[in-house]
Amino acid sequence: MDADDADHSDGQGGRNGRADRFDVDGQADVADPIATALDAAFPHRAVTDLTGTGPSWNELNETVGVAFADDERAYCKIATDGDGTRIRRERAVVDYVGANGDVPVPTVLASDPDARVPYLATAPVDGPNLLDEWDGADVTGRAALARRVGASLARLHRLRFDVPGHVVGGDADALDLDTASWTDVLLDWVEWYRGYSPSDRFDHHFDAVLDAVESNRGLLDDAPAALLHCDTAKPNCFVGDDAVGFLDWEIALVGDPVWDLHRGRCYLDGVRVTGPEAIVDGFFEGYRETADGLPAGYDERVPVYRPVWLLSWSGFFDNYLQFVEESPEELAEWVEREMDRRLGAIA
Numbered sequence: 003m004d005a006d007d008a009d010h011s012d013g014q015g016g017r018n019g020r021a022d023r024f025d026v027d028g029q030a031d032v033a034d035p036i037a038t039a040l041d042a043a044f045p046h047r048a049v050t051d052l053t054g055t056g057p058s059w060n061e062l063n064e065t066v067g068v069a070f071a072d073d074e075r076a077y078c079k080i081a082t083d084g085d086g087t088r089i090r091r092e093r094a095v096v097d098y099v100g101a102n103g104d105v106p107v108p109t110v111l112a113s114d115p116d117a118r119v120p121y122l123a124t125a126p127v128d129g130p131n132l133l134d135e136w137d138g139a140d141v142t143g144r145a146a147l148a149r150r151v152g153a154s155l156a157r158l159h160r161l162r163f164d165v166p167g168h169v170v171g172g173d174a175d176a177l178d179l180d181t182a183s184w185t186d187v188l189l190d191w192v193e194w195y196r197g198y199s200p201s202d203r204f205d206h207h208f209d210a211v212l213d214a215v216e217s218n219r220g221l222l223d224d225a226p227a228a229l230l231h232c233d234t235a236k237p238n239c240f241v242g243d244d245a246v247g248f249l250d251w252e253i254a255l256v257g258d259p260v261w262d263l264h265r266g267r268c269y270l271d272g273v274r275v276t277g278p279e280a281i282v283d284g285f286f287e288g289y290r291e292t293a294d295g296l297p298a299g300y301d302e303r304v305p306v307y308r309p310v311w312l313l314s315w316s317g318f319f320d321n322y323l324q325f326v327e328e329s330p331e332e333l334a335e336w337v338e339r340e341m342d343r344r345l346g347a348i349a
Contacts, residue, residue: 039121043112086115088252094172101174106247132239145284152288161229199317225258309344
């Protein structure tokens with residue numbers, strides 16, 4: 003797995019060796035949170051097996067594949083920190099995109115963000131995971147897959163709103179937003195990502211990026227407001243017959259489509275090594291063909307988003323060490339240089 007594919011995405015989940023006990027809001031420990039969630043989601047169905055679903059750097063969730071006695075299957079995601087905010091957001095966005103969008107999404111079987119163990123249960127998606135298809139493809143095949151990802155992002159970005167904001171709930175008819183300027187939404191995201199990241203070695207990078215975003219408020223606040231996935235890493239995509247679909251909508255936002263497009267390109271292209279041009283070209287061609295061009299202001303705003311993206315390496319530095327040949331000191335020097343370069347490139 004490439005380092006950028008492992009970037010804290012959850013795919014349809016992954017049991018990651020976390021402890022089987024955790025405390026929820028000061029209540030007594032739940033001895034088996036997955037079992038508690040499954041009992042609530044499927045009270046009258048016999049579970050015969052639980053399976054892992056791949057690596058994840060997301061310590062806030064745990065997701066398992068579920069096999070039932072009748073040979074049907076499902077996936078169950080729980081919030082290991084007991085905070086149902088992300089579960090509520092994902093359920094709302096999946097329902098909304100399923101009803102109003104042209105992008106495949108999972109079918110929700112059961113969900114309760116207010117449960118003692120907040121959970122979201124979904125049916126298996128109709129198509130293989132993009133990471134599996136990617137690993138078995140040559141450059142031409144990967145470029146074709148990248149084109150389909152770009153096209154799906156363009157379809158998602160057709161869902162427009164009057165103002166940006168954080169998704170706090172909703173349903174198939176409408177999303178409930180905590181509205182703010184796009185700059186403020188992005189500043190909130192950077193602060194959230196700081197707290198979410200396991201490493202504080204480069205905490206000063208977060209301060210520098212916050213300053214860069216704030217100083218470009220006038221530029222960023224001119225952006226349109228579209229529904230953004232914000233985490234289209236390969237494990238979070240599946241290849242349907244007609245289109246690439248997206249999983250794991252828990253950090254979705256309403257804001258600048260350029261931010262989502264840049265993140266999508268980085269997930270396919272990587273950070274440290276530029277991939278084959280055919281793959282990057284395919285991704286943008288798929289978007290352009292579907293959206294009749296890139297979002298207005300792409301070239302002006304994308305430089306601001308490049309250092310924001312690099313916070314992945316700043317915040318998950320220790321995780322990335324397993325994917326590189328350099329010593330920790332050498333990698334740290336690269337992260338510092340690259341952040342300085344990206345910040346310096348902002349006009």
